[in-house]
Amino acid sequence: MSSLPIVDLDMAPNVAAVIVAVYGLLIVASIFTWSLARRRPEKDYSELRARVRTWWVIVTLFAVAIALKPIFAICLLGFMSFLAFKEYITLIPTRRADHRVLFWAYLTIPIQYYWVADGWYGMFIIFIPVYAFLVLPARMVLIGETEGFIRAAGTLHWGLMTTVFSLSHTAFLLALPAAGNPIAGGDGLLLYLLLLTQLNDVAQYVWGKSFGRHKVVPKVSPKKTVEGLFGGIATTAVVAVIAAPFLTPLTRWEALVAGLLIGAAGFLGDISVSAVKRDLGIKDSGNILPGHGGILDRVDSLTFAAPLFFHFVYYLHY
Amino acid sequence: MARILRLLFWVLIGRPLVLVVLGLNVRNGSGLPKNGPAILVANHNSHIDTFVLISLFPLKLLGKLRPVAAADYFLSNRALAWFTLNIVNMIPIERAAKGKIDRNADPLEACVKALQAGEILLVFPEGTRGEAETLAKFKGGVARLKEQFPDMPVIPIYMHGLGRVMPKGEIALVPVVVDVFVGDPVPWSGNRADFTRAMEEAVIALKAQAPTRAWR
Numbered sequence: 001m002s003s004l005p006i007v008d009l010d011m012a013p014n015v016a017a018v019i020v021a022v023y024g025l026l027i028v029a030s031i032f033t034w035s036l037a038r039r040r041p042e043k044d045y046s047e048l049r050a051r052v053r054t055w056w057v058i059v060t061l062f063a064v065a066i067a068l069k070p071i072f073a074i075c076l077l078g079f080m081s082f083l084a085f086k087e088y089i090t091l092i093p094t095r096r097a098d099h100r101v102l103f104w105a106y107l108t109i110p111i112q113y114y115w116v117a118d119g120w121y122g123m124f125i126i127f128i129p130v131y132a133f134l135v136l137p138a139r140m141v142l143i144g145e146t147e148g149f150i151r152a153a154g155t156l157h158w159g160l161m162t163t164v165f166s167l168s169h170t171a172f173l174l175a176l177p178a179a180g181n182p183i184a185g186g187d188g189l190l191l192y193l194l195l196l197t198q199l200n201d202v203a204q205y206v207w208g209k210s211f212g213r214h215k216v217v218p219k220v221s222p223k224k225t226v227e228g229l230f231g232g233i234a235t236t237a238v239v240a241v242i243a244a245p246f247l248t249p250l251t252r253w254e255a256l257v258a259g260l261l262i263g264a265a266g267f268l269g270d271i272s273v274s275a276v277k278r279d280l281g282i283k284d285s286g287n288i289l290p291g292h293g294g295i296l297d298r299v300d301s302l303t304f305a306a307p308l309f310f311h312f313v314y315y316l317h318y
Numbered sequence: 319m320a321r322i323l324r325l326l327f328w329v330l331i332g333r334p335l336v337l338v339v340l341g342l343n344v345r346n347g348s349g350l351p352k353n354g355p356a357i358l359v360a361n362h363n364s365h366i367d368t369f370v371l372i373s374l375f376p377l378k379l380l381g382k383l384r385p386v387a388a389a390d391y392f393l394s395n396r397a398l399a400w401f402t403l404n405i406v407n408m409i410p411i412e413r414a415a416k417g418k419i420d421r422n423a424d425p426l427e428a429c430v431k432a433l434q435a436g437e438i439l440l441v442f443p444e445g446t447r448g449e450a451e452t453l454a455k456f457k458g459g460v461a462r463l464k465e466q467f468p469d470m471p472v473i474p475i476y477m478h479g480l481g482r483v484m485p486k487g488e489i490a491l492v493p494v495v496v497d498v499f500v501g502d503p504v505p506w507s508g509n510r511a512d513f514t515r516a517m518e519e520a521v522i523a524l525k526a527q528a529p530t531r532a533w534r
Binding site for chain 1: 479482485488492494529
């Protein structure tokens with residue numbers, strides 16, 4: 001694979017059509033929450049409405065990014081990694097002695113996304129798991145503070161793996177050769193992944209709110225229910241099968257597996273970030289997205305779903 | 319010219335640095351003064367503190383914001399002096415400890431003039447950047463000013479996280495989301511020593527709201 005062009009304005013008609021459909025969904029959601037707030041003025045729907053408004057901003061950002069692929073989209077996804085990593089660093093306790101190590105850790109973000117823009121798969125796939133994994137603890141050791149060393153090295157690497165390495169798989173979809181997905185290209189796969197992970201979050205929430213009885217992991221996330229989990233995964237799998245012929249090279253059965261994979265991985269990513277916050281005694285990871293909390297709360301499911309979906313497609317079609 | 323450069327600096331560098339690279343989580347932001355004269359008193363851990371305080375306000379108040387800082391440190395070389403006087407719009411103060419202060423000159427004169435002109439002073443009453451998340455004893459200058467301007471609000475601020483961004487002695491900037499707690503105006507208590515103590519207690523009370531996660 002070689003270096004990518006800066007801007008490739010050629011958007012597959014299917015990708016454009018799906019983006020229009022997502023805007024259609026947003027209009028429906030806005031009208032629904034607006035009428036809900038009107039019909040029941042005694043209840044407070046401001047958070048729900050803020051959440052829908054934030055969705056408009058997120059969808060528009062990604063629509064523009066996909067239109068200006070690949071470099072602009074890669075930069076936006078890199079910025080998403082930066083915001084998520086920053087929230088993670090803000091949450092975890094760090095050592096005073098590691099100030100410069102944290103600075104180096106931030107530097108891995110532009111470097112990792114540079115490998116993506118360069119289309120260098122071999123480096124992309126080992127840079128954080130091998131080089132950052134060895135170099136950052138080495139830098140810590142040379143500073144010489146041994147107290148809390150394993151905890152500092154471990155928490156830092158967990159953050160880099162989830163918020164930088166895992167999330168950068170979304171961007172590498174754009175660097176895959178066009179021949180692997182003739183109908184919609186890398187942006188079709190990216191859109192498919194983002195659509196399904198976010199839909200899965202919403203579907204699990206709605207199923208859980210409507211029919212939720214039995215708790216799945218009460219200690220980690222008391223609001224998650226078995227009904228929400230399976231209803232959500234089933235919904236995601238159905239949409240995965242329906243959307244696959246428009247956006248991906250996946251066959252019907254492959255799409256079903258992809259949908260189940262994204263649904264289950266999304267759930268696990270979500271509760272893993274919940275576990276981190278619970279461990280540290282925090283509710284939301286931030287306040288940057290009104291109605292959602294922090295970026296980390298929004299991309300938590302993607303941290304698990306992105307690499308699994310990427311390697312599933314990569315193995316089958318590239 | 320300096321005004322244009324100042325505006326450009328804060329629009330293109332200062333505010334993006336604070337609002338995007340770091341990120342602010344402001345509690346009770348409506349408690350900030352909408353106009354001068356007023357004084358903000360805040361804890362001090364990092365050079366970025368001044369940047370954060372300035373970024374709390376809308377751009378239209380930029381011309382009224384006057385950080386107060388030590389002349390001996392910030393005017394020590396010409397480039398730094400030009401930057402702090404023109405871009406940061408700082409009021410330099412002579413620190414008393416040097417032993418060669420002219421006893422007849424009032425070190426607070428420039429502050430009094432600024433308050434008379436309806437400006438907002440940004441003050442770090444600890445007098446220096448301390449260790450992260452620990453408060454040093456407050457100095458008495460703000461109390462003298464409050465005595466002269468009894469109706470002027472003195473608003474306590476506690477900033478959490480900046481000790482991790484760029485602690486004393488470090489030049490590498492590590493992005494961390496900063497929590498800013500805005501308190502209620504500290505009422506005049508009749509004498510300067512009590513007022514200084516009340517200010518200090520107000521900042522300590524805000525600190526108690528901050529999350530405990532920190533450097534270890």
